[in-house]
Amino acid sequence: MSALSLKNLDVSYGETKVVHGVNLEVAEGESFALVGESGSGKSTILRAIAGLAPEWTGEISVLGKPRSHGVDRSVSRTVQMVFQDPYGSLHPRKTIDAALSEPLAIHGIGNRGERVEAVLAQVGLDQRFRFRFPHQLSGGQRQRVAIARALMLEPKVLLLDEPTSALDVSVQAEILNLLKRLRREQNLTFLMVTHNLPVVSFLCERLAVMRHGRIVEIADVAQLKQGELNEPYSRELLAATAGA
Ligand SMILES: Nc1ncnc2c1ncn2[C@@H]1O[C@H](COP(=O)(O)OP(=O)(O)O)[C@@H](O)[C@H]1O
Numbered sequence: 001m002s003a004l005s006l007k008n009l010d011v012s013y014g015e016t017k018v019v020h021g022v023n024l025e026v027a028e029g030e031s032f033a034l035v036g037e038s039g040s041g042k043s044t045i046l047r048a049i050a051g052l053a054p055e056w057t058g059e060i061s062v063l064g065k066p067r068s069h070g071v072d073r074s075v076s077r078t079v080q081m082v083f084q085d086p087y088g089s090l091h092p093r094k095t096i097d098a099a100l101s102e103p104l105a106i107h108g109i110g111n112r113g114e115r116v117e118a119v120l121a122q123v124g125l126d127q128r129f130r131f132r133f134p135h136q137l138s139g140g141q142r143q144r145v146a147i148a149r150a151l152m153l154e155p156k157v158l159l160l161d162e163p164t165s166a167l168d169v170s171v172q173a174e175i176l177n178l179l180k181r182l183r184r185e186q187n188l189t190f191l192m193v194t195h196n197l198p199v200v201s202f203l204c205e206r207l208a209v210m211r212h213g214r215i216v217e218i219a220d221v222a223q224l225k226q227g228e229l230n231e232p233y234s235r236e237l238l239a240a241t242a243g244a
């Protein structure tokens, strides 16, 4: 069974269709990257899976279960999204404790304090951060909190939208190492948007190259590393980002 299955997925914003006929299977435990130029529809695919882009047609299945349009509680327990900007994704007047407890409260889950402590430890944050506010944390610490929040409901799949691109280069590797460790420890499946091909090689097994809302090629990371992408556009993208 696939962790994620997209069949003939179209996604629109109002009159404008921005994702066209996407087919994708991500296996359980796999880490899969979406790459491609800005505006090619990568984030929109993640949003449609997460229920944040409701105007879609086709089929989105999570662990074999087709998701409905709109709010789907079973999907939000199994699939969580981590956004690029940890400033924007954390409420400035809520403590870390409140931000982490909220998903549990929404889903009526108890033992919140214990769960918050456990997840802080999992993402490598000292317990003293628990009652602080986002502005008292560094960018990297905030992104750890955003990842912790995504883990609160013990999901199976993380949708990662450029999870390190808003961070200082010195902090990016720490977060990538954290994601790699969490995936191993918790048998997570990743679907990750990035424009950074070394990140794809570090964290993923396969990738899809997107252009103008369509997948132009699906390849293994081994092919990427050897520069053996087939489509001219993929090779262009590889050349443009080489050494970046
Ligand atoms: N909320 C929105 N309303 C209207 N158009 C949007 C919205 N979000 C994204 N778009 C458009 O959809 C297209 C795909 O965007 P996006 O999925 O964000 O691309 P990517 O993540 O690959 O940069 C772009 O043309 C973008 O301008």
Ligand SMILES: [Mg+2]
Binding pocket: 042, 043, 044, 193
């Ligand atoms: Mg995007």
